[in-house]
Amino acid sequence: MKQRMLATLAASVMLLGTLAGCGGSAGGNQNTGGTDAGKEIVLFNLKVEIDQALKGLAADFEKETGIKVTVKSCGGGCDYGAQLKAEMESGREPDIFVLEGPGNLEVWKHKVADLSNEPWVSEVNPDLLGLKLDGKIVGFPVAIEGYGLIYNKEILDKAGVDPEKIRTYSDLEQAFKTIDAKKEELGLDAVVSYTTKETWVPGNHTFNIYLAARDNPDQFTEDFLAGKVDVKSDPIAKDFARLVKLLIDYSDKENLEVIDYNAQVAAFGTGKTAFLHQGNWVFGNLKDLQVDFEMGFVPLALNDSKYAAAIPVGVPSYYAVNKDSPNVEAAKEFLNYIAMTERGHKYMIEEAFMVPAFKNVKLQPTDPLAKSIMKYNAEGRTLTWQFTKYTGKNFGMQKIAPIIAQYGKDGDLEKFLDSLDKAAKEYSTMTQ
């Protein structure tokens, strides 16, 4: 009997342990209690690939001003939103943190400082200052980024495809078919390197085309997320489905849910595919693979409209300053250092390979993908980033991505449109 009691007790205790893991930590509003207050700021960085460059910049900033900047990076595959909550509870809140868009701002709106009067504001195109709270600018655009289908010029030349001429869906389909027919002789495994495993690729980037490639995308996205759009009767939805099908049919279809980011980029970088559905951020990875072919972007063209010939360009992330920090002024100074000094420009362009949002930057990028984006930008062939409006709840990664992956498997158009429709309606009724 006694033994049984013990066993039961032991079982209960262990179970309690189970749930404790799921429980939240005891919340509290501890003030940031770092030593050297005012002299040390903590920047919680989202992009692990710029970690080294950012630390280098921070070291020079410390030399000039005496303010120490500690860079903490959220490693590859790390969930920044979740980690930020932990950092905010850690007792040493970060002074500068990353907001990926309005969705994240909603979560942290009680924490962000007003940046409207900072000198760098006048150097940014107003379209790219999208992160606002009650009309006040609260986000420093870390960089601009663009994505689309990155092409391998060598392969396209050999196949006789001119990337400059791909402007509509039929151009794109034709190019895919031409290359697919010569797959063997070009040594390709597939035409395009795509993935549905990395749910942000289909859920955020691909799906953005549906939301943005139309007149008045802001209004449409708002309606869509409010459940007011009848997806099934929207002709652009069918165009979008056609584009998704094209991407999936001409990629390594069997392994779509297995290919991770590295595998996806490596397949393109080693010349096994002609196209890569990614953005200019892959340049660092491609450089590691010692890629020497010419490359650029072609649009993810879904129909014949002028929007089909454009690529989405936007601000993937903003720095926000923690207004409860005792180091607000030091944090602002660091942001100005990035935007307004030559050292900062050098960091952005030559070390972090970012495309700056600031007009005062004179340096030219050597990165061909950045150049390609600037070219699209100059020609006005850009789409907005609508997906940042739903990253706060990860609608794209959690709800849209599986629908796209499923469509890749069964190709059932009716069900695809119906699922998208339902997902939007469900999102609109989500609590909070």
Added chain:
Amino acid sequence: MHKSTQDRLVFWGFLTPTLFAFVMIIIVPFALGVYYSFTNWTGASGASIDFVGLRNFRAALQDTRFFYSFGLTALYALASMVVINLVALGLALLVTQDLKLRNIYRAGFFVPNLIGGLVLGYIWQFIFNSALPQVGKFLGWKFLQTSLLATTPRAFAALVIVSCWQYAGYIMMIYIAALQNVPRELLEAAAIDGATGWQRFRHITVPMIAPAFTVSVFLTLVNSFKMFDTNVSLTNGAPVTEFAGKTVFGTELVAMNIYNTAFAINDMAQGQAKAVIFFLVLVVVSLIQVSVSKKREVEL
């Protein structure tokens, strides 16, 4: 008088630090968690918390994906419980024989358990995605040529394989300890009476090691239910599948579903409600399991 005061001092002196830690990291978060499940808590520090009644529980119980995860987890727990215990008992029987180097075998089987689940998941992901397809191509075996993680049933099997690889060594240790406590004289007496090896195993060894079954089945069951780290690193929910007319992540176990609800979809309170439901189910399952297993034990 003096002595009892001193005793009490020692008692509390030793108890207090552990009790403090236990209360702070288990009791308090648990109570807070239950409280949060009835509120609109967002997890962002400084935001206001309002009581919303059973709304989170209702939403959790209407979530198809949550039900799928629950069913999948039950299946997974059952499968890995059976597989791990069979493999562990097999290994234990093997390494309690008179083998040369048996200590090295024991250590070898135990080592995977020392590797963290996340690392393990990534290593096996590489094996399933890159190594095995190459082997399959070399041998011309069709079923190995695509990754084991490419379809839902196969990815499920992959999860069971990996957790078995990780956990069997640990359970093996429990069985070894139990096997070594089986009295020699019983086995010898049975052998003299003409019992075959299988009869001795079935009628002497198995009843004698029944307490080890209780513990091992409990541990594997509960651990499989709680499985999270390897799930995230190995499959992260992929590939997708269909369930009750909805597209769901095919290998999302319930712990990962709770995590995604709380941290990805950013509905902390609903995630917490799911965790409470999960806890209650787990209590019931474990109590049933322990009481059933207990009946099978014999005492000397």
